[in-house]
Amino acid sequence: MGSGGRLTGNRLQGVVGGRRGCNGAEELARAGACEVTGEWKSRSPVKTGLPLWMLGLGADLLWADMNRLLAFLFHQGVLDEQFLQLQQLQDETSPNFVSEVVNIYFHESEKLLRNLRGLLMEREFSDYKKMGIHLNQLMGSSSSIGAKRVTNVCLAFRAATEHNNRPGCLRALEMLEHEYCYLKNKLHELFQIEQQRALAAGVRYPVQNN
Amino acid sequence: MGMAAAESQQFHVLAVDDSLIDRKLIERLLRTSSYQVTTVDSGTKALEFLGLRENDDGTPNTPSVSPNNHQEVEVNMVITDYCMPGMTGYDLLKKIKESSSLRNIPVVIMSSENVPSRISRCLEEGAEEFFLKPVRLSDLNRLKPHIMKMSKLKDQDQNQKQVIPEKIENLLEVQKQHQPPPQQQQPPQIQNEYPQPQEEAQVQPTLEQQQQSLQQNNNNNNSNSNKRKSMDQSLSPEPTDRTRPRYSGIATVV
Numbered sequence: 001m002g003s004g005g006r007l008t009g010n011r012l013q014g015v016v017g018g019r020r021g022c023n024g025a026e027e028l029a030r031a032g033a034c035e036v037t038g039e040w041k042s043r044s045p046v047k048t049g050l051p052l053w054m055l056g057l058g059a060d061l062l063w064a065d066m067n068r069l070l071a072f073l074f075h076q077g078v079l080d081e082q083f084l085q086l087q088q089l090q091d092e093t094s095p096n097f098v099s100e101v102v103n104i105y106f107h108e109s110e111k112l113l114r115n116l117r118g119l120l121m122e123r124e125f126s127d128y129k130k131m132g133i134h135l136n137q138l139m140g141s142s143s144s145i146g147a148k149r150v151t152n153v154c155l156a157f158r159a160a161t162e163h164n165n166r167p168g169c170l171r172a173l174e175m176l177e178h179e180y181c182y183l184k185n186k187l188h189e190l191f192q193i194e195q196q197r198a199l200a201a202g203v204r205y206p207v208q209n210n
Numbered sequence: 211m212g213m214a215a216a217e218s219q220q221f222h223v224l225a226v227d228d229s230l231i232d233r234k235l236i237e238r239l240l241r242t243s244s245y246q247v248t249t250v251d252s253g254t255k256a257l258e259f260l261g262l263r264e265n266d267d268g269t270p271n272t273p274s275v276s277p278n279n280h281q282e283v284e285v286n287m288v289i290t291d292y293c294m295p296g297m298t299g300y301d302l303l304k305k306i307k308e309s310s311s312l313r314n315i316p317v318v319i320m321s322s323e324n325v326p327s328r329i330s331r332c333l334e335e336g337a338e339e340f341f342l343k344p345v346r347l348s349d350l351n352r353l354k355p356h357i358m359k360m361s362k363l364k365d366q367d368q369n370q371k372q373v374i375p376e377k378i379e380n381l382l383e384v385q386k387q388h389q390p391p392p393q394q395q396q397p398p399q400i401q402n403e404y405p406q407p408q409e410e411a412q413v414q415p416t417l418e419q420q421q422q423s424l425q426q427n428n429n430n431n432n433s434n435s436n437k438r439k440s441m442d443q444s445l446s447p448e449p450t451d452r453t454r455p456r457y458s459g460i461a462t463v464v
Contacts (some may be wrong), residue, residue, distance in 0.1 A: 082344045089238045089347075101234050108230065136293070140322050141231045144344045 008136065058200030066193045073186055081205075085144030099191055106184060107143050113140045113180060116173055120166070128161045131169070138176075150179050220246040222283075226256045226290035226302065227320070236289065236320075238346060243350050244398070248283075252288070253297030257305060260285055260312055285315060289341075292328065300332060306335040316356045320345055389423035 061169045073079045090097040112134045119131050139154035160168035223245045225236045240247040244310045251257050261283070288306060292299040299319050306312045316338040321328065329340045339358050341349050 082346075085344070085346050086235075089235075089242055093241075094238060094241075097374075098240060100233060104231055104234065137229065140229055140343070143322060144229070144231050144235055 035039070045087050059197055062193055062197035062200055066190065066197060068191065070105055070191055071127075072131050073190075078183055078186060079149070080146045080148040082144065086145060090115075101145060102187055104146075105141055108141055109138055109180060114179060116176075120170055120173055125166065128169075129163055132161050143206060147183055150176065211265075221286050222246040222248070223287045223289060224256060224285045224396070225249045226251075226253060226258060226288065226294070226299070228252060228294045237345060239345060239350060240289075242347065244358070248285075251301035253294060253299070253305075256288065256290065256302055259295075260288075260306070262305065262312065265293065267352065273328055287316050287318065287353070289318040289320065291343075292319050292332070293323070300328075302337065303332060303335050303337055319354065319447065403449075 041204055047148060070079070086098050086101060115134050116138075119125060119127060119134075119167050135154055139158070142150040142154060153172060157169065157172035157176060160172050221244075223240050225240065225247060227236065227249070227395060228251050230251075233251065233376045237247045237249050248259065250259055288302070290299040290302050295336045297305075299321075303317050303319065306315060306317055313336075317336065318404060319332045319337045319340045320343050322343040324342055332340055339352055
């Protein structure tokens, strides 16, 4: 009631604020507005007034956080070992590899999802073949980054297109949008923790400039 | 992704995929393995890069090669996606193998679909390997035998262009037919890892060791002159982190 939500401090929570539920297209539209930012929340169990990262303790705790989140995502089947491959490919020579690839994935996937929804919403829709093409692209890139659940929903979706099953396709699309949103939120969380950790580690171990 | 100069010692791979993400991935995988990489997003662009001009009438004649392009850029291997709009990976493979100038370049096919008939068709057409997507670092290890083979052949071609220390110059003049020591150039990273009878690339050879290694090379490579080796050498079984069909030229897929 009243004005929608409070403004805490000087920050508005983006997509993740409010309920975590998804209702397909709406959520997707909101998710589209979400970018990976450098913002982070400070946490400090001790009331020193200083954020943890300044106390030099943040890095380890954040590392644990990140691993916990990753383990959770693996356990839930949201990510598979291909995501680990991506992480392994990241090093000093390519320090932002994972986030680069994932941001490309977000950009492409949202376009494909919009195309899919556009096709299915057509009154005279019949182009299952075109849907199949979009789906194959989405499936390929999802599998390439280790997005296992999204890939699996794409498989089911593809089966529906092969049977010209429009209601089945609609159901699959809803599920796909939901899974995609969930994945995106979680990956954003992961990147945020990673950025905080990098900051915290930077404080403890100052970077030697060459 | 710069152009490879003719005198570059690095192994140059041309990667072809219409998916941007997969291009990024394969580029990173190959760079991590110390190969030089160029990526293109279609078979047509790949052929252009290789210096091949297609016949407009579509006859099965060998396409003419533009001499300037071919000499500027040297490609040692092509790795291509199978499913691409327009020219598929299979079409690209065929075009390369039909070309007299390019048929010696090993071609690797990648696909997200595990279709045995597709796989055997590609292998029959002359593909060196078939990778299931998503491609991993462990898959690239399966390329090592082909790369070792190619880099030895490369060494032969670039015999004259190398800077050779005085102490072995005489030796090489005497044994002009055989390969120069691999230690004299920047070896690709994989040479160190791949289990071989030859000595480690990092060790500075004495003259005796040099002679020994050259003799070993002679013994190991009895078909130096054959650009296209038959697929009768078995690949050393690399431990992979997941079971997956291992397709090479020797496998017959039903």
